[in-house]
Amino acid sequence: MSGYKQSQSFPGLRPQPLLRVSKSDRSRAAIVDAALEFVWSHPFRDMTVSSVTAQTGLSRSAFYQYFNDLHDLMETLLNMVEYEVFSGTDPWFTGIGDPVIFLRKSLANMVDICYRLGPILRATNDAAATDERLHKAWLQYTGRFDDAVTSRIEADQEQGLIGDLDARSVAFALNRLNLYAVIEAFGQRPRRQRAPVRDASELIWISSLYGSEWLGKTSSNLVRT
Amino acid sequence: MSGYKQSQSFPGLRPQPLLRVSKSDRSRAAIVDAALEFVWSHPFRDMTVSSVTAQTGLSRSAFYQYFNDLHDLMETLLNMVEYEVFSGTDPWFTGIGDPVIFLRKSLANMVDICYRLGPILRATNDAAATDERLHKAWLQYTGRFDDAVTSRIEADQEQGLIGDLDARSVAFALNRLNLYAVIEAFGQRPRRQRAPVRDASELIWISSLYGSEWLGKTSSNLVRT
DNA sequence: GAATTATACTGACACTATGTCAGAAAGCAA
DNA sequence: TTGCTTTCTGACATAGTGTCAGTATAATTC
Numbered sequence A, B: 001m002s003g004y005k006q007s008q009s010f011p012g013l014r015p016q017p018l019l020r021v022s023k024s025d026r027s028r029a030a031i032v033d034a035a036l037e038f039v040w041s042h043p044f045r046d047m048t049v050s051s052v053t054a055q056t057g058l059s060r061s062a063f064y065q066y067f068n069d070l071h072d073l074m075e076t077l078l079n080m081v082e083y084e085v086f087s088g089t090d091p092w093f094t095g096i097g098d099p100v101i102f103l104r105k106s107l108a109n110m111v112d113i114c115y116r117l118g119p120i121l122r123a124t125n126d127a128a129a130t131d132e133r134l135h136k137a138w139l140q141y142t143g144r145f146d147d148a149v150t151s152r153i154e155a156d157q158e159q160g161l162i163g164d165l166d167a168r169s170v171a172f173a174l175n176r177l178n179l180y181a182v183i184e185a186f187g188q189r190p191r192r193q194r195a196p197v198r199d200a201s202e203l204i205w206i207s208s209l210y211g212s213e214w215l216g217k218t219s220s221n222l223v224r225t
Numbered sequence C: 001g002a003a004t005t006a007t008a009c010t011g012a013c014a015c016t017a018t019g020t021c022a023g024a025a026a027g028c029a030a
Numbered sequence D: 001t002t003g004c005t006t007t008c009t010g011a012c013a014t015a016g017t018g019t020c021a022g023t024a025t026a027a028t029t030c
Helices: A023-041 A049-054 A060-066 A070-088 A090-094 A099-128 A132-158 A167-186 A194-209 B023-041 B049-054 B060-066 B070-088 B090-094 B099-128 B132-158 B167-186 B194-209
Strands: none
Touching: A023 A049, A023 A060, A023 A070, A023 A099, A049 A060, A049 A070, A070 A090, A070 A099, A070 A132, A090 A099, A090 A132, A099 A132, A099 A167, A099 A194, A132 A167, A167 A194, A167 B167, A167 B194, A194 B167, A194 B194, B023 B049, B023 B060, B023 B070, B023 B099, B049 B060, B049 B070, B070 B090, B070 B099, B070 B132, B090 B099, B090 B132, B099 B132, B099 B167, B099 B194, B132 B167, B167 B194
């Protein structure tokens, strides 16, 4: 579904298949590393094929052995980010029990992960503005999030925990809040602190979904920095 | 402040100075019109200097008489949008009385205006990803909004209408919600309906600022489509 | 470990879009 | 018409892209 390649096949007896990396694998990884390095300290608009390959010792044209273009490379980074963020937000999506606790946990994880990956998220978003294919991939990424949040809201509505609201529209709006708040807060210098971003997210998600009376109630087991 | 040029000077007796437009003025306006036309039906990434001037009968190089580059042109569009959106959201920023009513009004206006200007907003945002100067202009634009919302929240906190929350962080988060929800919902095809977007914004802003108990109370005087 | 095959890589090329500039054309005043 | 100013254009240099024929390096086989 995500095109994210796990070292899936592992045919038993072959010796150390995970360490047996071809030159091709190493070059490709070097390019990805160089891209990660690059977006950490430069905006995407300054990225060129030369600037990436220069970090690897490869010639510019070697790049095209592994990726169709820069946007293709950025799609790889996007898939990495998506995997991480989805893992981190799992608690609320799948947790059983007091949903406010799980929501807090998911939001806190999301903020932490995006703090770590902020520049990548920002770069992939910027890159999506200049490429049709990557833009579609970005929409799919955000769309999957919208789906997951919508489902969770609808499930809680059936339990009577969330009132009568348009789950899809609210999920869409809340996700845009999170996504672009973290991109702007953590994706460029000077990077903001995590706590205020997280707290604002919590406040807004909880009060608009479960009602403002839930706000202070279940936070005792969470560490505030 | 906004660089938005009004026909400012009007030295009394000179005949019809408003109609006395130089050729230069007309050419410049033609380029702006062509850009507006363009972004309505194409993504910004497909915009080139040729594609814009072709609509005007001018040669490509004439463009540089009026703008430094495409991003300079887009900054003009951004200033137009900013002016409109700021005007529309004025009620909540300056209104005296029940703030929830004014907030509703401002959000509804904002959604209507952004529905009308969605493609322009989207194009300027996309363009900002590829130009340092325009990116800064964009940050200033959003920053002015953050300031205005923060002030209003703090004022209402002094009145005891809004509880103890970090005004700046919450303003930042809520503004990102609005901004990117309308960009995505109205800036590209297929465009979404306005009502669900507006209702979701209302729900989230009101419940997180004033508390969810305000939700249904003051909506009787507002038309729902 | 030499021979053979397959893979990875490179430099040169054609192409697109940009921004500049000297000079041509058009507008305007007297 | 003349002369002056504003507006516009075609030609040029530049930067980055993506391709390809051919070379170098790695992997495999004996």
